[in-house]
Amino acid sequence: MAETLQSLARGFSVALQPAVLLYAFVGCVVGTLVGVLPGVGPLAGISLLLPATFGLTATNAIVMLAGIYYGAMYGGSTTSILMRIPGEAASVMTCIDGYAMARKGRAGAALAIAAIGSFIAGTGSVMALMLLAPPLANFALRFGPPEYFALLLLGLLVLAYMSGGSMVKSLAMAVLGLLLGMIGIDQMSGFFRFSYGVVELGDGLGVVPIAVGLFGIAEVLATAGQEVPPKVLKPKLRELLPSRQEWRESVMPIGRGTVLGFLIGIIPGSAHIISSFVSYAVERRLSRHPEEFGHGAVAGVAGPESANNSATSGAFVPMLALGVPSGPIPAVMLAALMVHGVSPGPLLIKQQPELFWGFIASMYVGNLMLLALNLPMVGIFVNVLRVPYSLLYPSIIMFCVVGVYAVNGSVVDVWIALIMGALGYILRKLGFETAPIVLGAILAPMIELALRQSLAMSDGQYAIFVSRPIAGTLLAVGAALVLLNLVSWMVRGFDWRKRIPLDEHGENL
Amino acid sequence: MTRLRLLLAFLALAAFIVLAAGYPAVAQEPYPSRPISLVVPFPPGGVADLTARPVAVAMEKVLKQPVGVVNKTGAAGAVGIQSVATSKPDGYTLLLALSSISIIPEADKLFGRPPAFTVDQFAPVALISADPTILVVRAESSWKTAKDFIEDAKKRPNQISYSSSGIYGTLHMAMELLSHAAGIKLRHVPYAGGGPALTALLGGHVDALASGPSVVLPQIKAGKLRALAGWGDKRVAALPEVPTFKELGYPEAEFYIWAGLFAPKGTPEPVLAKLREAARVAVADPEFKSAMDKLETPITFKQGAEFQKFFDADAHRLAEGVRKVGRVEQK
Numbered sequence: 001m002a003e004t005l006q007s008l009a010r011g012f013s014v015a016l017q018p019a020v021l022l023y024a025f026v027g028c029v030v031g032t033l034v035g036v037l038p039g040v041g042p043l044a045g046i047s048l049l050l051p052a053t054f055g056l057t058a059t060n061a062i063v064m065l066a067g068i069y070y071g072a073m074y075g076g077s078t079t080s081i082l083m084r085i086p087g088e089a090a091s092v093m094t095c096i097d098g099y100a101m102a103r104k105g106r107a108g109a110a111l112a113i114a115a116i117g118s119f120i121a122g123t124g125s126v127m128a129l130m131l132l133a134p135p136l137a138n139f140a141l142r143f144g145p146p147e148y149f150a151l152l153l154l155g156l157l158v159l160a161y162m163s164g165g166s167m168v169k170s171l172a173m174a175v176l177g178l179l180l181g182m183i184g185i186d187q188m189s190g191f192f193r194f195s196y197g198v199v200e201l202g203d204g205l206g207v208v209p210i211a212v213g214l215f216g217i218a219e220v221l222a223t224a225g226q227e228v229p230p231k232v233l234k235p236k237l238r239e240l241l242p243s244r245q246e247w248r249e250s251v252m253p254i255g256r257g258t259v260l261g262f263l264i265g266i267i268p269g270s271a272h273i274i275s276s277f278v279s280y281a282v283e284r285r286l287s288r289h290p291e292e293f294g295h296g297a298v299a300g301v302a303g304p305e306s307a308n309n310s311a312t313s314g315a316f317v318p319m320l321a322l323g324v325p326s327g328p329i330p331a332v333m334l335a336a337l338m339v340h341g342v343s344p345g346p347l348l349i350k351q352q353p354e355l356f357w358g359f360i361a362s363m364y365v366g367n368l369m370l371l372a373l374n375l376p377m378v379g380i381f382v383n384v385l386r387v388p389y390s391l392l393y394p395s396i397i398m399f400c401v402v403g404v405y406a407v408n409g410s411v412v413d414v415w416i417a418l419i420m421g422a423l424g425y426i427l428r429k430l431g432f433e434t435a436p437i438v439l440g441a442i443l444a445p446m447i448e449l450a451l452r453q454s455l456a457m458s459d460g461q462y463a464i465f466v467s468r469p470i471a472g473t474l475l476a477v478g479a480a481l482v483l484l485n486l487v488s489w490m491v492r493g494f495d496w497r498k499r500i501p502l503d504e505h506g507e508n509l
Numbered sequence: 510m511t512r513l514r515l516l517l518a519f520l521a522l523a524a525f526i527v528l529a530a531g532y533p534a535v536a537q538e539p540y541p542s543r544p545i546s547l548v549v550p551f552p553p554g555g556v557a558d559l560t561a562r563p564v565a566v567a568m569e570k571v572l573k574q575p576v577g578v579v580n581k582t583g584a585a586g587a588v589g590i591q592s593v594a595t596s597k598p599d600g601y602t603l604l605l606a607l608s609s610i611s612i613i614p615e616a617d618k619l620f621g622r623p624p625a626f627t628v629d630q631f632a633p634v635a636l637i638s639a640d641p642t643i644l645v646v647r648a649e650s651s652w653k654t655a656k657d658f659i660e661d662a663k664k665r666p667n668q669i670s671y672s673s674s675g676i677y678g679t680l681h682m683a684m685e686l687l688s689h690a691a692g693i694k695l696r697h698v699p700y701a702g703g704g705p706a707l708t709a710l711l712g713g714h715v716d717a718l719a720s721g722p723s724v725v726l727p728q729i730k731a732g733k734l735r736a737l738a739g740w741g742d743k744r745v746a747a748l749p750e751v752p753t754f755k756e757l758g759y760p761e762a763e764f765y766i767w768a769g770l771f772a773p774k775g776t777p778e779p780v781l782a783k784l785r786e787a788a789r790v791a792v793a794d795p796e797f798k799s800a801m802d803k804l805e806t807p808i809t810f811k812q813g814a815e816f817q818k819f820f821d822a823d824a825h826r827l828a829e830g831v832r833k834v835g836r837v838e839q840k
């Protein structure tokens with residue numbers, strides 16, 4: 001412990017150098033912007049800025065890139081809450097209750113909770129990263145395709161919790177999402193599925209165009225289609241801060257989100273996205289008022305927003321401790337290190353203590369900067385809501401289109417977003433929820449790949465899912481959840497039968 | 510109506526004048542007189558991107574025009590490569606491609622798809638690097654040599670598994686060429702990219718991996734992985750004790766992850782000559798050399814007929830490989 005503190009002190013002596021501070025700040029600012037812009041997420045942001053880091057030192061480069069990564073998680077909540085556009089994929093869940101809070105005039109509170117939750121999660125998870133990285137990294141690597149499949153299956157169960165409305169409609173939308181996720185190259189055989197000769201469809205429908213279309217564009221269309229224009233919300237300064245009640249309801253979700261996000265984040269793959277889904281489901285399950293979810297439950301913002309921040313630090317565990325490119329973003333960051341002649345590997349912490357501890361210390365500093373940057377911004381951002389809709393909506397559409405285009409520089413993606421926007425509008429008119437589509441489309445390719453990789457590993461033996469301890473445990477948890485639900489459903493089923501005659505009677509009156 | 514026609518006629522005339530005035534200027538301008546874009550069909554941070562950036566910087570010095578790297582990603586590189594294949598052959602749009610340029614059209618052919626592009630749509634300019642893949646296993650595995658590995662694989666067909674960067678991807682092809690040369694059958698588990706494939710090997714989810722040396726060197730040095738043999742013509746400089754499959758009696762197991770510079774077919778010969786010259790000077794640039802050193806990727810420079818020969822032989826080998834794998838049907 002004393003040794004860790006000593007190393008950390010050394011790290012701070014690196015992190016507090018003016019140049020390192022400056023690059024951490026630049027990273028945090030760019031990250032916030034990248035997060036705020038719809039569509040452009042941390043991966044696109046880091047990729048775009050990677051060449052600009054070639055001229056810096058290795059420490060400055062990685063401090064700045066990491067700043068973009070966790071900064072984006074702070075910024076991502078902003079547009080989700082204010083306009084129902086996910087700033088990046090991990091903020092999809094925030095769109096649901098965050099936007100509902102904004103509709104009730106609690107936008108400022110939602111933004112503040114998101115920023116503070118992100119800060120607590122960011123700082124807590126850096127501590128975990130610092131203390132637990134080496135032992136946890138080896139555990140993380142034990143997550144192979146079967147374990148990933150089991151985890152994703154749990155994620156799929158989340159879909160069932162998504163809707164407060166009709167379960168059938170919600171499941172239908174989830175299936176539609178899963179089907180959309182089938183588009184693209186079959187990773188196992190090289191077949192192009194449903195691409196109709198469009199090379200760009202080979203990669204499938206991206207998460208970003210689907211989410212921006214179904215949430216952002218559909219929301220604009222739906223509101224514009226109302227006969228009576230909605231009232232422009234005028235947030236008052238007093239209402240910017242969360243109430244005592246909201247604080248109380250957020251504390252536990254932030255704590256749980258932090259732990260959950262970190263644990264899921266260390267798993268190789270794009271686990272940080274799933275972390276927010278799982279956190280949402282857990283909060284809804286544990287909440288005393290699950291019916292509030294979807295209608296502005298503050299826990300539905302606090303949990304996922306903390307989880308996605310905490311997951312970023314988690315993702316650095318295998319990267320720093322083992323030099324393993326555990327996901328797309330760590331892979332780019334490792335490339336940034338290689339360009340500077342630092343060979344990332346299991347010896348990184350030993351050979352480059354300045355870099356490792358400087359990096360850790362800079363994350364403490366960076367999280368403070370982000371809090372200082374984001375809290376005052378809450379007051380500015382909520383003013384977006386004052387803009388008359390005739391000006392706001394065209395600008396939202398423009399930002400959506402630009403953001404979606406910027407991710408891959410692909411016009412096909414813009415078309416996908418627009419088509420999804422129209423689809424989302426129609427579905428909303430018919431009373432369907434669109435969130436399960438997004439989750440289905442995100443999960444489908446991951447589940448499919450993990451399932452088929454597992455079967456390739458075992459030469460077609462399904463036993464692989466139960467014979468491996470982690471996968472088996474996760475599947476057992478999933479099965480238990482389903483059973484519990486079945487029981488409560490059956491109990492409610494009896495109630496329902498009893499209720500029916502009363503209701504009919506009531507209607508006849 | 511007449512007014513509309515008049516307007517159209519006027520517009521056509523205006524367009525003609527602009528074109529007529531512009532055309533001779535284009536024909537006379539010495540190459541290069543404006544910025545050049547170097548298309549990389551993969552995202553930033555990958556091998557292609559990390560090679561392209563120092564190449565662009567070094568060529569800028571020679572050509573005295575900015576050379577910008579454009580990452581045009583999608584469909585395992587097909588999107589970016591296709592965009593260069595159909596761009597104007599004027600030397601202002603270049604491509605930095607990896608070995609996969611020869612594999613994609615072959616895979617398209619296999620599935621009876623109209624190919625996104627074909628190899629003969631490109632004029633090779635220069636080869637920048639050609640790294641042989643090496644066979645790595647976990648340090649605690651029982652195979653100490655490539656011979657152990659191959660003999661064990663013969664005893665237990667389809668029991669030893671390996672990860673790859675994706676079906677028909679470079680790392681898959683390397684392993685297939687070996688399997689064919691040695692008469693063994695291995696179990697293939699494709700991953701979405703080289704990073705996840707390496708993670709899977711380190712995590713013990715597969716038994717072996719063919720990988721570019723630079724990526725696995727730190728893991729070998731740290732004692733996590735062991736290199737058994739290389740696919741190269743010569744041994745890898747950083748691993749002098751690791752034999753090649755050629756030495757071990759499998760000359761057909763030859764495979765390189767290479768990076769080369771291409772222009773669209775039809776680019777005028779003087780422009781190509783200038784590009785070749787620029788590439789030759791660029792690879793000798795000390796800054797370029799140090800950048801490639803840091804990536805632990807040795808420079809292998811070939812141009813003109815020499816590169817064409819290498820390219821043709823490699824494309825032939827890979828096409829053969831793809832055909833041998835055939836269509837992976839549900840097993």
